[in-house]
Every structure is written in structure tokens, then in C-alpha cells.
Amino acid sequence: MIKLVVSLAAVVMLxxxxxxxxxxxxxxxxxxxxxxxxxxxxxKDSQGEAQEEFRSALERLDSMLSIDGGELEENYKALKDDYEASKKSAEQVRERIDAVDDVAQDLFDEWNEELEQYSNETLRRQSERQLRETERRYSRLIATMERAAGKMDPVLAKLQDNVLYLKHNLNAQAITAIRGEFDTLQADIRVLIEEMETAISESNEFIEAMNSGG
Structure with missing residues (x-):
């Protein structure tokens, strides 16, 4: 229900x-x-979706390394679609990380200002401790998210290189050329997926802590 209300209210923000x-x-x-x-x-959801898109592009490229020439064009088009989907998912990940940071900074600003409104010093100190702990957890979360997001650009660049090369070289020589780069790309995508798994795990912990009143 909150997601629906937030989505509707976003229209107001626009x-x-x-x-x-x-x-x-x-x-x-x-x-x-x-x-x-x-x-x-x-x-968190967008990172999960991006993982699947990057994994799909890698699997597509892997399958192209062992196909016959007659199937190259069809598979090239599928790889290009996978690349475009990965690029779109990466953009969504960045947009959602920015949206997270926007509201987090506004929340912390408001929380800091409201500390001055307390008349009870004990409650004020408790609230301030809670704020600092939330800021600490958030700093760790946003750093993890941004680190994972930072792994996307190099992977996208390499995928784009392969797509562009295959566009004009749909032949056995092209497959031989990209085969030499495949292991590096595979390693990069595995690291990216692992970083995103860490960010997803951190997100779940942050959400749980916030929902429990932390």
C-alpha cells in the first residue's frame, strides 16, 4: 500500500x-x-533486475562462441537486445540510488533540526543516538550501493565493444577475436553480481532495522 501511495504522490512532486x-x-x-x-x-529490486540482465548478456555471448556462422546474425541481434536491456537496468539502478540519497539527506536534515525542539534532555540524547546510528548504517549502505553501481560502466563498455565489433564482423574471425576478451568480461560480470548481492543484503538489513524502529 505504501508503494502505491508513494507512486501516486510522485505525480504531485512532478x-x-x-x-x-x-x-x-x-x-x-x-x-x-x-x-x-x-x-x-x-x-534493491532494480539491482536484482540488473543482475539478471547482465547475466543474460554474458550467457548470450558465451553461446555465440560455439555457434555456426549461419546463426551469428540472429544471435547478434539477441545480444544487442541484451546489451540495451542491461544499459537500461543500469540507468534505473543509478536513478533509484539517487532517489534513496535524496530522501535520506532530507530525513537526516529534518531529524537534526527537530533535536533542537526537545524540552526533555534525556529524550533528546536518545533521539540523537538513534539518528547517529541510522546515519552510520545508511553511510555503509549507500557506499555499498555506489560501489556496486560503479562496476556497471566498465562491464557495459566491454559489452558495447563486443556488440559494435560483431555488428560489422559477423563471421568466424569475429568470434575468435571476442573469445580472447570473454574471460575478462566474464570475471568482471561475476564481480559485479557479487557486489550487487552484497548491496542487496545490506539493503535488507537496513530495511529490517528501520522497520524495527532503528
């Missing part, structure tokens, strides 16, 4: 400013921390 968006969400009973959890979950 028509106005971030402040109006947050105001609308608060009227619906959804605070910034809820939005942050939702966006972390979305970013």
Missing part, C-alpha cells in the same frame, strides 16, 4: 516541489523514513 511532495505524504500518514525504506526496497 507538478510541484519536493516540499509539496513531503507535505502530501505526511498528510497521508507517510513520513520520510517510510519513503526512505520504500526507495531502498526499490533500489
Amino acid at each position: 507538478a510541484g516541489c519536493q516540499t509539496a511532495y513531503y507535505s502530501t505524504m505526511e498528510k497521508l500518514g507517510i513520513e520520510k523514513r517510510d519513503i526512505l525504506v520504500d526507495r531502498v526496497d526499490d533500489a
